[in-house]
Amino acid sequence: MPSATSPSNPNRAEVLSELRRMLSRMEGVAQQEEARLSFGLPALDTYLPQNGLAFGAVHEITAASEADLPAAFGFFVSLLARTPGHGPLLLVLSSRKLARCGTPHGDGLADLGLDPSRLTLVETANEAEALWATEEAVRARGPAAVAGVLGGKLTLKDSQRLSHAAREANLPLLLLRAGEAADVATAATRWRIGAAPAARDRFGLLSGWRWHATLERCRNGRPGNWMLEFDHATHRFGLAAAMADPSLACGGAT
Amino acid sequence: MLADASDAPRITAVNPAAAACRLAVGETLADARARIGALQVRLAEPDADVADLMRLARWATRYTPSVSLFKEHSGLDGFFLDVTGATHLVGGEKNLLADLARRLKAFGLPARLAIAENPGTAWAVSHFARTPCALIPAGTEAETLAPLPVEALRLAPETALTLRRLGFKRIGTLIDKPRAPFAARFEKELLRRLDQALGRTPEPLPLLAPPPAYVETRSLLEPISTEDAILIATTHLMQNLVPKLEADGVGARSLNLALYRVDGALQEIDIALTLPTQNPAHVTRLLGLKLERVSRFLESGFGFETLSLAVTVAERMVPHQSALATTSEETERAQRCTALLDALRQRLGSERVRHLEPVASHWPERSEKQTDRRSEKQTNEHSQNSNPEAAWPTPATRGLRPSLLLPRAEPADVIALLPDGPPQRLRWRGKVHTIAHAQGPERIAAEWWRSKTPEPTRDYYVVESGDGQRLWLYREGIPGRETAAPRWFVHGMFA
Structure with a gap:
């Protein structure tokens, strides 16, 4: 097929995108355009093979260091909040490391753009229960998206089970790995988040969180590296302008 | 033989061998020891007795849900079963009596049983009649009671003693006497007890638990012990319950599965649901998840011979979601969601699955509460009208809050x-x-x-x-x- 299309179509980029689509079709990743978690940021969305985070796949988020865990949690929640529709969202919590940083606070989640009334929190006593609950939630196909903060080690079999469940249900499954080695072998994307000094407005007040986002792994795509900014008021992602003067950096948010 | 230590140790119960030696309840231990050298004594444990009686009473709910323990004045040594409308399940009153006697005998409990129209007669006959099993036909209470001693009326010991001194030794001598002198001489209790025994006034029984509106019981030929077998049997029970639930337009919000073990122990499993259901498959699945969690505590022993599924809370089936959701797909999704939450609750415990709810308070610790019920989703319109302050504050009206x-x-x-x-x-x-x-x-x-x-x-x-x-x-x-x-x-x- 590609050999038939490539001579007739000289546009190299189009051929590549066609090939990518074929690849994803072969891997069973969702094809619908709306079935994706978009960042709402063209620079980032077009970089990703599915124009965003694909549904029906596992997306892994890790913190660059233990101190960056709240930042990683913030990135994770703001991504979860971008799930289209108004369906309920389910968050499985089992990590002790995250529990050391606190429990999710409704008002704070609202600041990250997540409507707290959409959210169901499931707290589990151990890792086995958390894995079971996550898989069960994905397979039930009830929630619009499932997210898990898992602490322990994930074996290859566990991660295969999770991604298989996500693919069958065609739901995005976000996993925040609290301080563990990135080991979801079947993850479609893997992000490493580090905290960065926040953006300020011209009065010197905090106007947006900033994170060093490293795309370490991306199936059918390339890894990348961004300085992301999350605007407090509009709940949108932006790219922080790499400027030395913080008073000028506010332009990157809009 | 049992002895109780009050002022001086007294005998509270004797076994047949001791009774043959003419030992009586109430005698002091010293007297008894003086008469019989080889007397064996055990300390009485009234609390343990009551606990055991309670266990036996719960076991007896396999015959009827209406079970009532004897009170203090009846001597804490048995219980009433209200078998009205329950006898046909075991093939009539006679069969019920025989079955109960056989099972109790298997437990090593030589019980005295009686079935009568009212609790008073049944108590009198079971305690004072010569036969251990008696079936008193309706309308023959007076002649049955006549030859029995006055103690059979569940009187206080002093009252019975006074009656005896006055020459009233049998109930028959009391039945047709004018009431006024008795009412003047004795407390109201005597006449009330007499009326209750003769069925002239009703006697309400304090039940162990209110009988559930929907209950289905099945006795098995062979005892079962595996989880799969329990699940299959429960599915059948739920399938039998469904027509009754459908007829009344209600669904089960809370269920109780009672497992009666061969040796008389009773194990109960409670299942709570988010929304009322009539679906046997859903109930079975939740039960399976629950069993997974409680299997450590579930001791099947030699197996369960009777299963009873009761709907403890029934609620009207209101089509909640169809009113809110715009498409059938959304309705289905909402249903799948509640099914998922139920499943998670059964497996992990209901306190583990929570929703955040706003509280009208600016103090950070109190600004939200975690509930195990999602209220605002189902009653969205109501909550906005009745409780306008219980909404998440918009970020603009407050400062930054941590996630x-x-x-x-x-x-x-x-x-x-x-x-x-x-x-x-x-x-x-x-x-x-x-x-x-x-x-x-x-x-x-x-x-x-x-x-x-x-x-x-x-x-x-x-x-x-x-x-x-x-x-x-x-x-x-x-x-x-x-x-x-x-x-x-x-x-x-x-x-």
Whole structure:
């Protein structure tokens, strides 16, 4: 097929995108355009093979260091909040490391753009229960998206089970790995988040969180590296302008 | 033989061998020892007796849900079963009596049983008739009771003694006597008991548990012990319950599965649901998940011979979702969601699955509560009308809030340039952070109407350390006004 299309179509980029689509079709990743978690940021969305985070796949988020865990949690929640529709969202919590940083606070989640009334929190006593609950939630196909903060080690079999469940249900499954080695072998994307000094407005007040986002792994795509900014008021992602003067950096948010 | 220690040790119960030696209940132990040298004595354990009786009574719910223990005045040694309308399940009263006698005998309990029209007669006959099993036909109470002693009326010992002294030894001598002299001489109790025994006034029984409206019981030919078998049997029970539920337009919100073990022990499993259901498959699945969790506590022993599924809470089936959801797909999704939450609750415990709910309070700890029921989703329209304040505040109306709030604020060592100035350096959890930027203060006053001793005012700062870590700090107390040396606490973490 590609050999038939490539001579007739000289546009190299189009051929590549066609090939990518074929690849994803072969891997069973969702094809619908709306079935994706978009960042709402063209620079980032077009970089990703599915124009965003694909549904029906596992997306892994890790913190660059233990101190960056709240930042990683913030990135994770703001991504979860971008799930289209108004369906309920389910968050499985089992990590002790995250529990050391606190429990999710409704008002704070609202600041990250997540409507707290959409959210169901499931707290589990151990890792086995958390894995079971996550898989069960994905397979039930009830929630619009499932997210898990898992602490322990994930074996290859566990991660295969999770991604298989996500693919069958065609739901995005976000996993925040609290301080563990990135080991979801079947993850479609893997992000490493580090905290960065926040953006300020011209009065010197905090106007947006900033994170060093490293795309370490991306199936059918390339890894990348961004300085992301999350605007407090509009709940949108932006790219922080790499400027030395913080008073000028506010332009990157809009 | 049992002895009880009160003023002097007295005998409270004797076994047949001791009864043959003419030992009587109430005799002092010293007298008995003097007469019989080889007397064996055990201490009475009334609490254990009552507990065992309770267990037996619960076991007896396999015949009828209406079981009532004897009260103090009836001697705590048995229980009533209200078998009205339950006898046909075991093939009539005679079969019921035989079955009960056989099973009790298998437990090693030689029980005295009687079936009568009213509890009074049944009690009298079971305690004082010569036969251990008696079936008193309706309308023959008077002639059955006539030859029995007056104690059979469940009277206080003094009353019975007075009656005996007056020459009334049998109930028959009391039945047709004029009532007025008795009413004058004795308490009301005598006539009431007599009327109750003769069925002239009704006697309500205090039941162990109110009988459920929907209950289905099945006795098995062979005892079962595996989880799969229990699940299959429960599915059948639920399938039998469904027509009754459908006829009344209700669904089960809470179910109770009682497993009667061969040796008389009873094990119960409760299942609670988010929305009423009539679906046997759903119930079976939830039960399976529950069994997975409680299997450690479930002792099947030699197996379960009878299963009983009762709907303890039934609720009208209201098509909640169809009113709210716009498409059938959304309805299905909502149903799948409730099924999922039920499943998670059964397996993990209902307190583990929670929703965040706003509370109209500006005090951070009290600004939300975690509930195990999603109320605002189902009654969206109602809640907006009736309780307008219980909505999440918009970010514009309050300051920044951390996404992770520490359950308890943790004390930290802070260096500030001025007592009421922003923090400069922070030592917390054994690490020193240099604060690059502090935003605040946001002053939050305590809710003085809640407690008598007012909590100090808090000044909250959003601080950012040099490496980008963002914390929510507060200073407790206004320096100079509320406190001399304010203390600092870390209360949350920002993204």
